[in-house]
Amino acid sequence: MKILDTHFLALACLLSKGHLLIEDVPGTGKTLLAKNLAQKLGIKTIRLQCTNDLLPSDILGYNFYDQEKKKMIFKKGPIFSQVLLADELNRAPSKTQSALLEAMEESQVSIEGETYPLEKPFFVIATQNPREHVGVFDLPESQIDRFYLSLKMNELSRKDYKTILTQDKHASPLELIKNIPEGSSNITKIQSLVEKIHMHTDVLEYQLTLVEKAEEALEINLAIRYRKQLYRLSQSIAYLSGRDFVTPDDIQAVFVPSLRHRCKHLSDSETILLLEKIIKTTKAP
Numbered sequence: 001m002k003i004l005d006t007h008f009l010a011l012a013c014l015l016s017k018g019h020l021l022i023e024d025v026p027g028t029g030k031t032l033l034a035k036n037l038a039q040k041l042g043i044k045t046i047r048l049q050c051t052n053d054l055l056p057s058d059i060l061g062y063n064f065y066d067q068e069k070k071k072m073i074f075k076k077g078p079i080f081s082q083v084l085l086a087d088e089l090n091r092a093p094s095k096t097q098s099a100l101l102e103a104m105e106e107s108q109v110s111i112e113g114e115t116y117p118l119e120k121p122f123f124v125i126a127t128q129n130p131r132e133h134v135g136v137f138d139l140p141e142s143q144i145d146r147f148y149l150s151l152k153m154n155e156l157s158r159k160d161y162k163t164i165l166t167q168d169k170h171a172s173p174l175e176l177i178k179n180i181p182e183g184s185s186n187i188t189k190i191q192s193l194v195e196k197i198h199m200h201t202d203v204l205e206y207q208l209t210l211v212e213k214a215e216e217a218l219e220i221n222l223a224i225r226y227r228k229q230l231y232r233l234s235q236s237i238a239y240l241s242g243r244d245f246v247t248p249d250d251i252q253a254v255f256v257p258s259l260r261h262r263c264k265h266l267s268d269s270e271t272i273l274l275l276e277k278i279i280k281t282t283k284a285p
Contacts, residue, residue: 006151009257010037010125012236014187015194018148018229019104019124021261038083041187043121046081050092056099060109061116074111079103083123090128090136097143100124104146121187138264148229149254150261152268190239197235199246202285207231207251210282214255217274218263230258248284255279 013020038045048059061077078084079100089097103109107118126147129136199207207230215222230251237250256275263271 007037008240009149009151009254011041012233012240012254013149014041014121014123015191015236015239016148016229016232017121017191018233019126019146021144021147021150022125022127023130023150023152023261035085037125038085038123041083043082043187044119045083045085046078047085047087048078050086050088050090050096052091052093054092054096056096059096059099060103060111063112074114074116076116079109080116080118082119082121083125086124086126088129088136089126090139092137094137094140097137097139101143101146104143121191144261145223145225147261148233149257151257194232194235194239197238197244197246199231199234200285203246203248203251204231206248206282206285207234210251210255210278213278213282214259214275217278218259218266218271220263222262226258226262230254233258252279252284 010020035045035047057077059077059079061075061080063072063074065071066073086092086100103118103122104124107120107122109116109118124146128139208227211222211227211230214220233254234246234250237253238244238246241250255278256272259275260268260271266274
């Protein structure tokens with residue numbers, strides 16, 4: 001099974017038009033990693049510190065009456081960025097968390113009957129603290145489903161930590177991927193190219209088998225949305241690996257991080273063991 005760099009997986013998530021969840025205790029560098037990633041991509045980033053009194057309007061924006069212009073004006077919230085870093089998302093109330101759903105799924109927000117498109121690419125990097133911490137709310141299942149990947153800081157390599165601590169551009173895996181030029185227009189072009197990466201029928205059957213076995217082992221139901229996410233993530237890994245076709249290794253590389261956050265009734269270590277067993281016991285084409 002291919003083990004990929006954390007930054008590499010995060011970039012694959014962006015190129016898949018997905019969103020990234022980073023989990024761990026406070027003080028482990030979640031926020032710095034997310035900011036470092038966004039800065040190296042050269043796209044607009046806004047950081048939102050989530051608290052237990054955060055309102056939906058604090059994220060989306062609100063209408064107010066302009067006395068001079070004698071009309072209602074819409075003031076955009078931090079959601080109107082290309083990379084939204086939602087720090088400690090599970091400290092926000094459930095209603096506020098849910099305000100992100102439309103944006104994450106459709107890259108738009110609706111406020112008082114008006115729909116506002118978001119800039120492309122639109123990428124949410126959310127950090128959250130473990131659920132046993134005081135003052136946190138479980139993310140709703142509908143929102144969990146919008147995060148393509150979940151990464152944990154305690155799994156970072158020494159090189160990852162060096163990059164985070166020094167912000168050394170030459171140490172970042174993102175700088176070593178020469179086919180990812182900076183800028184939003186380049187990223188959206190690459191997202192379109194990723195969708196054209198070929199997956200052979202036999203490899204697709206292998207992916208579907210893995211998913212079916214995961215449903216049985218984890219005792220969860222995975223919607224068609226997840227199957228599409230895994231398909232697109234595998235295409236992104238293939239693209240970043242310099243290929244125009246998907247291999248079983250590409251699927252294996254994202255199988256565990258794409259599922260670990262969707263199984264709340266098992267511990268993270270139990271989920272990982274079950275998923276790794278599925279990979280080892282399923283014959284690849």
